Amino acid sequence: MADSSGLSSMEKERPSMLISGIGGTFGVLESHAEFLKKHFNLITMKELQKSKELHEKITSVFVLECLPVIDQELLEILPNLKVIGNSGVGVNHLNLKLISSFGVKVTNTPHAVSDSTADIGMALMLASARRLVEGCYLATSPDTTHFAVNWLGVEVSRATLGIIGMGNIGYKVAKRAKAFDMKILYHNRNRRKEEEEQEVGAVYCKNIDDVLRQSDFVMLVVNLTSETHNLIGKRELELMKPTATLINICRGAVVDQDALVEALQNKVIKAAALDVTYPEPLPRDHLLLQMKNVIITPHIGTATDQALRMMTEEAVENILAVLNNLPVPSEVISK
Numbered sequence: 001m002a003d004s005s006g007l008s009s010m011e012k013e014r015p016s017m018l019i020s021g022i023g024g025t026f027g028v029l030e031s032h033a034e035f036l037k038k039h040f041n042l043i044t045m046k047e048l049q050k051s052k053e054l055h056e057k058i059t060s061v062f063v064l065e066c067l068p069v070i071d072q073e074l075l076e077i078l079p080n081l082k083v084i085g086n087s088g089v090g091v092n093h094l095n096l097k098l099i100s101s102f103g104v105k106v107t108n109t110p111h112a113v114s115d116s117t118a119d120i121g122m123a124l125m126l127a128s129a130r131r132l133v134e135g136c137y138l139a140t141s142p143d144t145t146h147f148a149v150n151w152l153g154v155e156v157s158r159a160t161l162g163i164i165g166m167g168n169i170g171y172k173v174a175k176r177a178k179a180f181d182m183k184i185l186y187h188n189r190n191r192r193k194e195e196e197e198q199e200v201g202a203v204y205c206k207n208i209d210d211v212l213r214q215s216d217f218v219m220l221v222v223n224l225t226s227e228t229h230n231l232i233g234k235r236e237l238e239l240m241k242p243t244a245t246l247i248n249i250c251r252g253a254v255v256d257q258d259a260l261v262e263a264l265q266n267k268v269i270k271a272a273a274l275d276v277t278y279p280e281p282l283p284r285d286h287l288l289l290q291m292k293n294v295i296i297t298p299h300i301g302t303a304t305d306q307a308l309r310m311m312t313e314e315a316v317e318n319i320l321a322v323l324n325n326l327p328v329p330s331e332v333i334s335k
């Protein structure tokens with residue numbers, strides 16, 4: 001039986017969580033909503049907009065793919081909000097300072113995303129090296145002269161991979177690259193422990209320029225912050241080998257995209273393989289979409305059944321920890 005608040009007594013026992021919606025393009029998957037319902041009374045944005053009484057019930061927000069949008073207006077109407085559980089590792093779509101000024105915590109899911117995103121990094125590197133996308137087109141084209149010797153890819157085995165950003169995802173990329181007999185260089189704000197470096201055979205470079213100069217493949221795996229915005233621009237691209245490939249699996253804005261277009265046009269670097277761009281998707285007439293030496297996927301690093309399920313589970317674990325005053329597995333601290 002529902003009372004005047006619109007919630008049944010069973011729903012009242014569970015904390016109320018705001019979600020963008022269920023199903024559709026921007027909602028939580030139905031099966032994930034079922035899982036969330038085991039722990040929370042779910043309130044969609046539409047329901048919130050219809051009933052002011054729901055505002056003070058909400059103690060958490062589950063954010064998926066930037067939705068719901070967390071702005072001042074929303075924070076102001078949720079007086080009992082304690083935590084925003086981001087499903088995903090990147091939190092550049094959240095204004096951390098603003099959120100923390102409301103005494104609200106932010107959590108993310110660095111563990112759930114790491115395998116699937118590292119896989120996409122490897123997939124893009126291999127696809128670019130072996131010209132997989134071009135190969136697919138050729139296989140279905142009426143032109144049968146395409147196996148000429150001048151249509152060649154390169155091997156990643158024994159090539160040098162430079163990983164910029166050695167967090168969970170970067171480290172999983174290194175593990176995979178080791179199995180391909182790649183030489184691994186990396187740059188990270190904090191150097192990894194010696195035993196971790198040894199496990200994957202990765203060599204630390206204090207200076208990012210050394211990674212850029214020496215690598216055949218440069219993979220970007222950093223968080224997007226004010227420090228990493230346009231981390232790779234004209235100068236950095238010019239440091240790379242003319243035979244090198246840039247792979248971006250973190251956020252588009254880490255690369256100065258105009259400088260990248262220019263570098264690819266002028267053969268400053270050989271190729272690029274991007275799971276992320278800005279904006280997403282790119283306008284259909286964008287030059288990057290017309291270049292044969294560029295592979296673009298639509299931000300699918302975490303687009304697997306397993307990753308999405310684990311992201312939801314990890315987000316729930318974080319949110320419940322905050323609500324129950326327990327140590328929070330993955331809290332994002334605003335600097």
Ligand SMILES: O=C(O)[C@H](O)CO
Nearest residue numbers: 088089090113301302
């Ligand atoms: O940040 C992440 O984990 C992915 O990019 C999904 O948003």
